[in-house]
Amino acid sequence: MASPTNYDKRPHHHPSSLWFSSLNLVLLLMAPLVVFLLLVSTLSPQHPSTLYPLSFSSYRSSIVQEPTFNNSIVNGSFTDSSSLEAETDFFAPNVPFSDAIMEKETPQLEEMSKNKESEGIVKRNSKLERIEANLARVRSSIKEAALVRNLSSIHQDPDYVPQGPIYRNANPFHRSYLEMEKLFKIYVYKEGEPPMFHNGPCRSIYSSEGRFIHELEKGNFYRTQDPDEALVYFLPFSVVMLVHYLYNPGNFKTDAIGRVVVDYVDVISGKHPYWNRSLGADHFMLSCHDWGPRASSYVPHLFHKSIRVLCNANTSEGFNPSKDASFPEINLLTGEVEGLLGGPSPSRRSILAFFAGRLHGYIRYLLLNEWKDKRDPDVQVFDQLPRGVSYTSKLKDSRFCLCPSGYEVASPRIVEAIYAECVPVLISDNYVPPFSDVLNWKAFSIQVAVKDIPNIKKILMGISQRQYLRMQRRVKQVQRHFVVNASPKRYDVFHMINHSIWLRRLNIQVRDFDHS
Numbered sequence: 448m449a450s451p452t453n454y455d456k457r458p459h460h461h462p463s464s465l466w467f468s469s470l471n472l473v474l475l476l477m478a479p480l481v482v483f484l485l486l487v488s489t490l491s492p493q494h495p496s497t498l499y500p501l502s503f504s505s506y507r508s509s510i511v512q513e514p515t516f517n518n519s520i521v522n523g524s525f526t527d528s529s530s531l532e533a534e535t536d537f538f539a540p541n542v543p544f545s546d547a548i549m550e551k552e553t554p555q556l557e558e559m560s561k562n563k564e565s566e567g568i569v570k571r572n573s574k575l576e577r578i579e580a581n582l583a584r585v586r587s588s589i590k591e592a593a594l595v596r597n598l599s600s601i602h603q604d605p606d607y608v609p610q611g612p613i614y615r616n617a618n619p620f621h622r623s624y625l626e627m628e629k630l631f632k633i634y635v636y637k638e639g640e641p642p643m644f645h646n647g648p649c650r651s652i653y654s655s656e657g658r659f660i661h662e663l664e665k666g667n668f669y670r671t672q673d674p675d676e677a678l679v680y681f682l683p684f685s686v687v688m689l690v691h692y693l694y695n696p697g698n699f700k701t702d703a704i705g706r707v708v709v710d711y712v713d714v715i716s717g718k719h720p721y722w723n724r725s726l727g728a729d730h731f732m733l734s735c736h737d738w739g740p741r742a743s744s745y746v747p748h749l750f751h752k753s754i755r756v757l758c759n760a761n762t763s764e765g766f767n768p769s770k771d772a773s774f775p776e777i778n779l780l781t782g783e784v785e786g787l788l789g790g791p792s793p794s795r796r797s798i799l800a801f802f803a804g805r806l807h808g809y810i811r812y813l814l815l816n817e818w819k820d821k822r823d824p825d826v827q828v829f830d831q832l833p834r835g836v837s838y839t840s841k842l843k844d845s846r847f848c849l850c851p852s853g854y855e856v857a858s859p860r861i862v863e864a865i866y867a868e869c870v871p872v873l874i875s876d877n878y879v880p881p882f883s884d885v886l887n888w889k890a891f892s893i894q895v896a897v898k899d900i901p902n903i904k905k906i907l908m909g910i911s912q913r914q915y916l917r918m919q920r921r922v923k924q925v926q927r928h929f930v931v932n933a934s935p936k937r938y939d940v941f942h943m944i945n946h947s948i949w950l951r952r953l954n955i956q957v958r959d960f961d962h963s
């Protein structure tokens with residue numbers, strides 16, 4: 448097996464010794480701002496229950512290098528495309544999460560020597576000041592936009608004007624989006640080699656992770672080559688790849704994965720000034736793997752301070768919607784969305800509710816247990832579809848599509864339902880749905896509490912035809928925010944993830960301690 452740390456050879460320090468060695472470093476502080484209140488209370492006036500991030504990277508090979516060893520993840524062959532249940536079988540993620548969180552000492556950051564101040568630092572700081580001044584202006588412009596109480600954005604836009612109840616508040620969202628297009632810049636660290644860095648799966652259940660990493664690598668939109676100009680910094684590792692190459696299913700140990708993440712942060716914080724100045728708060732990682740949270744837990748600042756863009760947005764596993772972003776899980780078996788989008792009108796949908804999927808996790812257990820053997824023609828729940836029955840056509844024949852959590856909180860069924868124009872029914876605990884900072888999920892989805900699984904039919908039958916038609920129309924409207932385009936289009940899923948990251952960056956202020 449290739450060495451996991453071939454991105455940069457340097458003597459390995461014990462991670463904590465690094466924090467105590469006296470170093471010439473410019474310490475910057477992150478001051479949490481009221482902005483999140485702005486974003487959560489105006490863009491998202493309800494309970495801060497969902498979020499979503501995204502961003503991009505620059506770097507070496509935009510071409511995926513095929514690993515010389517096992518490349519089955521790269522080409523997606525590890526998913527069983529004959530079954531619906533690609534979910535997370537593959538890595539049998541059954542170790543209790545809490546065992547993986549390592550309590551480490553918080554670094555002592557007071558001791559900094561200031562003797563190495565160079566012109567470079569001064570220049571960097573003036574750039575930083577300019578960036579922060581711009582962001583301050585943006586914050587107040589979004590706040591101002593939030594004062595407009597209108598269902599429709601009042602900004603001009605040639606492509607799309609956000610409007611209607613699918614948004615928490617269309618006008619400040621639109622303003623924020625337009626400002627993002629002007630100002631957002633992402634720097635992708637170049638350190639790290641494929642296949643574990645700068646690479647990721649583009650098909651299968653984990654496709655969102657790989658697709659996003661690849662988009663960042665291409666960097667057509669907001670990527671910058673000058674790290675001093677960046678608003679955020681991307682740590683381009685793929686947890687799917689780390690697990691694939693480094694996890695030994697025999698002993699359930701994830702230490703090797705943790706070591707690579709620790710080493711990587713060690714390398715970039717040693718070589719570049721940016722990690723230390725914010726303690727990672729303007730850095731982000733991205734993962735669709737169940738173990739995204741666990742992989743980040745090996746570096747306490749990554750876990751507690753950085754922006755973590757995660758499919759597994761489980762608030763019981765430390766997901767914090769004010770700094771982390773929920774990433775939609777999208778299962779692209781072929782890598783393409785063609786044929787998945789659209790469906791018949793509501794009057795031609797004969798099934799009330801539909802689900803097919805294996806018994807993954809306790810919520811599925813409750814659902815299957817309750818409904819599978821009832822064979823109720825209205826609520827069709829399968830662990831395995833009968834032969835010859837097409838999954839996609841079932842989605843399209845249904846009015847509501849049940850989306851229970853599996854081994855992790857996120858379910859690819861949410862996006863499948865939205866693609867098929869079937870109203871999603873979220874059944875989960877502690878899940879923050881994607882883009883909840885911007886989208887008003889209640890307008891286009893139903894949330895059923897786990898304890899109400901036996902009452903699903905009653906709940907869904909209780910929704911009036913008028914209300915259903917409204918929701919279904921909104922599902923069609925919101926679809927654009929979940930579509931994966933071969934080359935990204937404005938307001939599509941990649942841009943929305945970027946927007947989630949951008950919003951999180953707006954919520955913090957980075958300062959240089961020595962120069963303020």
Ligand SMILES: *[C@@H]1O[C@H](CO)[C@@H](O)[C@H](O)[C@H]1NC(C)=O
Nearest residue numbers: 465466472716717719720723
């Ligand atoms: C950042 O801080 C760590 C730990 O204190 C130190 O080892 C590293 O050299 C610092 N990085 C820079 C660029 O000064």
Ligand SMILES: *[C@@H]1O[C@H](CO)[C@@H](O)[C@H](O)[C@H]1NC(C)=O
Nearest residue numbers: 448515516517518519525692
């Ligand atoms: C690659 O995967 C196959 C099938 O899972 C396995 O039998 C083989 O040992 C793997 N090879 C390496 C080099 O890991």
Ligand SMILES: *[C@@H]1O[C@H](CO)[C@@H](O)[C@H](O)[C@H]1NC(C)=O
Nearest residue numbers: 516517518519520522523524
């Ligand atoms: C994917 O990679 C695996 C392992 O190398 C190989 O056996 C399989 O044929 C490949 N599949 C495709 C579709 O390329």
Ligand SMILES: *[C@@H]1O[C@H](CO)[C@@H](O)[C@H](O)[C@H]1NC(C)=O
Nearest residue numbers: 595596597598599600601610
């Ligand atoms: C509110 O939105 C409508 C379009 O939906 C627009 O015609 C109207 O001018 C807006 N009101 C204000 C105060 O901007």
Ligand SMILES: *[C@@H]1O[C@H](CO)[C@@H](O)[C@H](O)[C@H]1NC(C)=O
Nearest residue numbers: 503633666669670935941945
């Ligand atoms: C998101 O932003 C990054 C960096 O700005 C950019 O490289 C990437 O292309 C964007 N993604 C999409 C899909 O627009």
Ligand SMILES: *[C@@H]1O[C@H](CO)[C@@H](O)[C@H](O)[C@H]1NC(C)=O
Nearest residue numbers: 544761763764852854855856
């Ligand atoms: C969310 O996290 C908690 C705590 O680790 C765990 O018990 C629960 O099973 C997770 N939810 C899902 C659906 O995996």
